[in-house]
Amino acid sequence: MNLDFEKSGGLIPVIVQDAKTSKVLMLGYMNSEAFEKTKNEKRVTFFSRTKNRLWTKGETSGNFLDVVSIVEDCDNDTLLIKANPLGPVCHKGSDTCFNEKNSSNALFLEKLEKIIRDRKNNPSAKSYTSDLFEKGINKIAQKVGEEAVELVIEAKDSNKDLFIGEAADLLFHYLVLLAAKDLTLEDVIKKLEERHKQ
Numbered sequence: 001m002n003l004d005f006e007k008s009g010g011l012i013p014v015i016v017q018d019a020k021t022s023k024v025l026m027l028g029y030m031n032s033e034a035f036e037k038t039k040n041e042k043r044v045t046f047f048s049r050t051k052n053r054l055w056t057k058g059e060t061s062g063n064f065l066d067v068v069s070i071v072e073d074c075d076n077d078t079l080l081i082k083a084n085p086l087g088p089v090c091h092k093g094s095d096t097c098f099n100e101k102n103s104s105n106a107l108f109l110e111k112l113e114k115i116i117r118d119r120k121n122n123p124s125a126k127s128y129t130s131d132l133f134e135k136g137i138n139k140i141a142q143k144v145g146e147e148a149v150e151l152v153i154e155a156k157d158s159n160k161d162l163f164i165g166e167a168a169d170l171l172f173h174y175l176v177l178l179a180a181k182d183l184t185l186e187d188v189i190k191k192l193e194e195r196h197k198q
Contacts, residue, residue: 001070004077005032011047012077016057016089019068019082021104025089026097028057030079042067044083063087109175109185116179132176140180143173 005012011029018025028046030038034054037045041056044065048055058064065083072079085102088095095102119129132140147170154163178184 001072002076003032003035003072003079004075007075007077011049012079014044014046014079014081016044016065016081016083018102019084020107021102023096023100023102023104024098025065025083025085025095025102026057035079038067038081039070044081057089058086061087061091063089065089112172113175113179113184116175120179129176132173133180137177137180140173140177144170144177147173 003012010031012035014028014030016025016028017023028044029049030045031047034045034047037054037056043056043058044067045054045056047053056064064086065081066086068082068084070079070081085095089102090097090099092099094100116129119127120133123130123134132143147166151163151166151170154166157163175185178188
């Protein structure tokens with residue numbers, strides 16, 4: 001990177017974005033020393049204009065920002081850092097410095113996948129999911145087929161709630177099938193991305 005720190009008097013603005021949710025978490029400033037420290041330690045360090053010193057985000061709270069990637073803008077005078085926050089980012093306790101909730105409904109699918117894998121690896125007699133794994137791949141595949149047919153039937157009607165319910169059933173059983181095949185949604189997404197590039 002060939003950053004232009006002199007354009008703004010030795011400091012450049014840095015936008016920090018959550019690497020998973022893409023939410024903008026905060027804006028800070030770096031001088032060249034803060035930039036080098038951030039690159040080397042993989043934790044976001046700013047130059048504090050009020051304290052007049054380097055300041056690693058989270059140094060007192062423990063809510064560090066672990067760096068995933070750093071990119072410069074087209075004018076070489078602003079940075080975008082994608083990071084994983086280790087807690088609320090704002091000093092007032094909110095998820096972001098813009099008082100926004102840092103979450104994504106899509107992330108629930110990751111959580112659900114973990115629960116499904118846990119039911120596969122640690123079966124429970126009370127778990128419907130564990131029961132599916134116990135019955136084997138044929139039963140799991142059959143359930144995906146049944147749920148797909150039920151979704152198609154509901155698509156022909158105009159009951160939105162029933163349609164969403166069947167869509168949820170299909171997605172759940174599809175995730176179980178992926179787990180049974182030792183695959184994840186990430187594997188499917190990668191395949192979709194490969195096809196999109198073609």
